[in-house]
Amino acid sequence: WEKANGRKMTSPELANLERGCIGVSVVNIEGDYPNPPLALSFATFEQSLQVRNAILKLLKKNPTRQQFLMAVSEHKDLKNLKNVADAIYGLDLREVKPVIFSQRFFMGGNNGGEKMYRPNPKTGQIDMGAYQYEAKPKYVNFDFGWWDERTNNWWHANHMEYSDPDQAAEDPMYVYQSTLDHYSRRLLDFDNQVFSVTFGARSPKELSTGEIDGNAGDSNTPVTVINNGSDTQFNNGSNVPFNNNGSNADTEIINDHHRIERGENGHEHHHHGFRYRVGGAFRHFFGR
Template sequence: MKSNASVMLALQRSVGNGATRRAVSQSLTVQRDRAELDAAYRDEVSAGEWGKAAVRLNGFNDTDINARVKDLGYDQRTLLLAACPDWNHRVRRPALDMNYKEDVAAGRLEQAAGLLNGFDEPDMISRFGSLPVEKHLALLIACPASAKRVLEIGLRLQPKQKTRVWPVADFIAIWEKLHGRTMTPDEKNDLSRGCIGITSLNLADGAPDPPLGLSFDSFEHARAVSRALNDILATAPTVTKYGEAVGLHPLLSQLTGVVSALPSSNPAEWRAVVFSKRFYANQNPDWNKRKKADTRSFKPNPDTGQVDMSGYKYRGRPDPSEGPGAEMVNFDYGWYDEATNTWWHANHSEPGMKVYQSTLKHYSQPLLNFDRQVFTVALARK
């Protein structure tokens, strides 16, 4: 190793005595400033002046910030975070990250979810991505209602595969957190009906079954209609103004049943949503005649894509393997969750009901029971 004298001599030879003195002076100044900064920071930590300490930390480079935040430990980082100014991301981010990882490792998932809420969306997505699937779901279930943003982003990242199974109790827990209230006994009874119950629960329109008057052949058609309706509803129109706006709209005016789709109350209480229904087209009341597929009924209007569902009677495809009069499952409903861009459906009603969260492709996969699928626009209570 070279001696200090050798280093000085090399500097003098390369840049001259004056430049050497300036370089050494600057180096000593930086070391002295860093030492003074560190001493002031440690005094503030000792005195519990966490707001000042957080601001002081921002004067260090990122490596020094990370080292000092790590040295604090969980409890002192919590105090630092509570006092850290919102603008001070260079300090806040590593403190959040260290405490979040400790909470996850220790199984303190409610606390971990609360800390996750402090990150921006890309950082949150990155941290969700590093979790095993089981812990991802467990964190969502443990997530406090105050961290609704974490719930919505975490749900949007599910399913990582084609579908995800949710026990009914977990679905209810998530629903209650998102809605900020407890699900009523009547709502639980509605949900227990299975796939149709999930859609009915979310519509909250008081009807026994979801309305089918605004049904279409494709998700794209339904989405266009729901957006157009929401644009009108956003103006908080009266019932009369709602009807007038529909009549003047270039898309909505071509459809049937748009005005009657509005529940008989204040239009401002409602929003347009989308759900899907899968079913068997042959609705002949004669079981034997219903065995043959119907290739003509429930076809879309070629101009608008609208499907007339007035002839639908909730009859299922005959199942001769189970004996005369037996039917396969007669329908499957899927609720479109715009916040997560996924579809919620179920295997069947209670008992033994399971809730699924799926991609549209998985939900729509071919099944022997059904030969039609429509996408329906309805008004749900806000």
């Protein structure tokens, strides 16, 4: 992350990262949001990607806010969406780009029930206005995943970094890089999943050139993902936010890990990864 953004994480960003899966998405959005915005949420990744690509094409033309909203109202994939104006409220469109994250959650309790989260039959959009972040009793309340376009993988975490040192040592926070299938695997905690489009900060390079990186769906060039021989997919090292390629003196690989997680179906999931130190603090990374 620091290499891609050309700067160190700030103390608030590190504090957000330590919130766990939700923090991973918040830090990558780089906006003034306490939680990832859910205004443009969809039932499938394909629907969210279609919307993201359409918005990306519009923003590549560097429109004003008025020009952008006019183009949205005329675009076949965007004109029937709700909340677009709200999603860009207060933003400078020259400084942002459309990005995707996912949220897995429980629909019951004070969240309103299944009827509140039925997708629009035309657009696939799901109204998340009733959502209260309530958990299924005795289960985890949500799991956020950040889509990394460069690797076509999803970044998420097992839980927050606990403030109590003993608890943190016994049950540390792990950051995962997963395929969509693994990230979306069946878990008893959740009964729904949305894929949301929001507006994240452009990189320093994008700001300096005025050009937004990213495939807007008009190229057949596939995303390169290097497989390590198992069902775990890693990228080539240069794009991994925390790596040991010598380019970041503040990042040090401490030791490799192998961990086994037993799923509800009795199958074992083997996770390979490493523990690393960033600026004196220990962090963990596992590919899944």
